[in-house]
Amino acid sequence: MWDNIAILTAAPVFNIQLLLDGLFIGATFALAAYGLALVWGVMNVKNLAQGDFVMMGGYIAWWLGTQGIHPLWGLPASIVIMFAFGWAVYVLMIRRVIDKDMFTSLLATFGLAIVLAQALNLMFGPEVQTAESDFPIRSYFDNAVTIADIKLVAFGLCGLLALAVVLFMKNSRMGQAIRATAQDARAARVMGIDTDRVYAFTYALNAAICGAAGALISMIWVIQPFYGISHSIRSFVIVTAAGFGNLPGVIMAGLGLGVMEQYGGFVLGAEYQQATVVALLLGVLVWRQIEMRRHRQVVQ
Amino acid sequence: MTDAPVIEVTGVSKSYGGVVANENVSLTVPAGGITGLIGPNGSGKTTLFNSIVGYHPIDTGSIKFKGEEISTYRVPQIARLGLLRTFQQTRIYSNMNCIDNMLISIPHRRTGFRDMFKDRADKPTLEEVDRLLDFVGLYEKRRLISGDLSFGQQKLLEFAMALMNKPEVLLLDEPTAGINPTLINGLIDRLRRANEELGITLFVIEHNMRVIMNMAQTIYCLAHGQLLAHGTPDEVQNDQRVIDAYLGAH
Numbered sequence: 001m002w003d004n005i006a007i008l009t010a011a012p013v014f015n016i017q018l019l020l021d022g023l024f025i026g027a028t029f030a031l032a033a034y035g036l037a038l039v040w041g042v043m044n045v046k047n048l049a050q051g052d053f054v055m056m057g058g059y060i061a062w063w064l065g066t067q068g069i070h071p072l073w074g075l076p077a078s079i080v081i082m083f084a085f086g087w088a089v090y091v092l093m094i095r096r097v098i099d100k101d102m103f104t105s106l107l108a109t110f111g112l113a114i115v116l117a118q119a120l121n122l123m124f125g126p127e128v129q130t131a132e133s134d135f136p137i138r139s140y141f142d143n144a145v146t147i148a149d150i151k152l153v154a155f156g157l158c159g160l161l162a163l164a165v166v167l168f169m170k171n172s173r174m175g176q177a178i179r180a181t182a183q184d185a186r187a188a189r190v191m192g193i194d195t196d197r198v199y200a201f202t203y204a205l206n207a208a209i210c211g212a213a214g215a216l217i218s219m220i221w222v223i224q225p226f227y228g229i230s231h232s233i234r235s236f237v238i239v240t241a242a243g244f245g246n247l248p249g250v251i252m253a254g255l256g257l258g259v260m261e262q263y264g265g266f267v268l269g270a271e272y273q274q275a276t277v278v279a280l281l282l283g284v285l286v287w288r289q290i291e292m293r294r295h296r297q298v299v300q
Numbered sequence: 301m302t303d304a305p306v307i308e309v310t311g312v313s314k315s316y317g318g319v320v321a322n323e324n325v326s327l328t329v330p331a332g333g334i335t336g337l338i339g340p341n342g343s344g345k346t347t348l349f350n351s352i353v354g355y356h357p358i359d360t361g362s363i364k365f366k367g368e369e370i371s372t373y374r375v376p377q378i379a380r381l382g383l384l385r386t387f388q389q390t391r392i393y394s395n396m397n398c399i400d401n402m403l404i405s406i407p408h409r410r411t412g413f414r415d416m417f418k419d420r421a422d423k424p425t426l427e428e429v430d431r432l433l434d435f436v437g438l439y440e441k442r443r444l445i446s447g448d449l450s451f452g453q454q455k456l457l458e459f460a461m462a463l464m465n466k467p468e469v470l471l472l473d474e475p476t477a478g479i480n481p482t483l484i485n486g487l488i489d490r491l492r493r494a495n496e497e498l499g500i501t502l503f504v505i506e507h508n509m510r511v512i513m514n515m516a517q518t519i520y521c522l523a524h525g526q527l528l529a530h531g532t533p534d535e536v537q538n539d540q541r542v543i544d545a546y547l548g549a550h
Binding site: 168171172173174175176177179180183184186187188189190191192193194195201 | 374375376379380384391392393394395396400403404405406408416417418419420421465
């Protein structure tokens with residue numbers, strides 16, 4: 001570990017590589033986490049299948065790539081397919097557990113996660129895949145820092161998608177109904193808002209966001225049927241750290257997590273990269289507990 | 301006001317475990333009028349309102365809105381028919397400003413898939429928001445976060461939100477409770493104008509006898525979950541049973 005730290009101090013240029021890689025991948029984490037914050041905040045469903053939705057989006061883009069279609073087309077395809085898939089999952093499953101206690105929805109989405117991971121495994125095999133975008137790779141600082149153009153494109157697309165979702169939430173009637181339902185579902189119902197449809201839309205929108213994140217991840221990183229769980233944990237870390245309805249917080253936490261994971265992988269070794277994420281979740285939960293005890297709480 | 305009933309409640313009973321909140325209650329609310337509902341605390345007035353707007357299933361009986369049986373409908377369905385209610389404790393979105401609260405309250409009667417993506421704040425809607433906030437006297441405070449308004453102002457906002465929804469019938473649960481006497485006069489005036497100018501039928505639970513006796517054409521009195529008396533304000537005020545069960549306590 002100390003050797004690796006010594007490398008970073010001796011050749012600071014490696015920091016730039018880690019930082020950039022972290023930011024690029026962190027942007028996709030932030031996108032998926034924003035979807036989770038939406039579903040968690042509006043429906044109080046902790047969607048453990050979040051990462052598996054991401055993987056599904058990734059496989060849609062990758063599969064299109066294998067069919068001779070550029071995987072970037074996988075982005076709109078994933079958004080549309082995953083939106084429909086999310087709506088179907090809501091109607092068939094989530095609708096039945098949404099009023100139940102927290103553990104019912106946790107178990108239901110955990111079950112869904114297992115089924116989806118196995119289904120992807122059966123359909124596409126257990127190999128680690130990357131969707132080839134064939135974009136050039138640029139080198140800087142005597143090849144010490146390399147940036148693939150697709151990462152820049154993906155970063156830009158992440159920003160655009162996040163902006164589109166924010167504008168939709170702010171300006172559209174459905175966005176307004178979602179915000180109202182999140183704040184007081186009973187009051188929304190009294191005003192005639194069809195909260196069931198709001199929930200279906202929210203869950204479908206989350207699946208679409210995850211699909212988009214997955215499509216981008218398949219081009220800038222790797223996908224594998226069982227990588228979903230680590231993406232779910234990442235989303236939970238980010239939302240727990242940032243809180244609901246705090247988009248700047250989600251973006252910062254997402255980018256921060258991406259960078260810390262890259263540093264964790266480099267300093268502690270690639271085998272500890274996943275451990276960094278889980279350790280961060282633990283750290284965030286402990287910190288949240290301390291914060292909560294420090295402040296006065298609403299008496300229930 | 302016409303004699304045709306817009307709400308018909310027939311033989312409605314509702315119990316919570318062993319507690320009978322409503323027992324065989326029957327009443328009608330004529331279209332276009334103002335109808336009052338009075339009775340001591342715990343007499344089942346709010347339970348009856350909750351039954352009408354679909355907050356809970358009823359045990360027996362029938363509730364009709366414009367001839368349509370609604371006793372099995374759910375809350376948003378009933379609201380979309382044009383039957384709306386307000387609460388003793390206000391139900392507003394306290395983290396949003398008054399304008400946003402009003403924009404949420406647009407009628408949701410015929411919203412299709414495409415409507416979801418429509419601009420929530422187009423010009424006619426914003427003009428309607430301004431007009432109604434002005435109508436209830438909150439125009440100056442339209443950009444304030446609604447949770448920061450006084451309780452009385454929140455009640456006015458809730459009333460304006462209900463009007464924004466363009467209801468045919470509005471059930472008001474103690475609209476003057478917690479409001480200072482000066483504001484009460486203004487509120488009565490606005491309720492009357494909503495009834496007369498906008499043609500909204502009002503069904504009002506009220507403990508303030510001065511308010512309800514001045515406003516309503518017909519009054520129903522509940523006690524112990526049962527209908528005790530009904531009639532014009534004069535008839536109800538002079539009914540010995542009402543005096544014994546309710547008014548005598550004043």
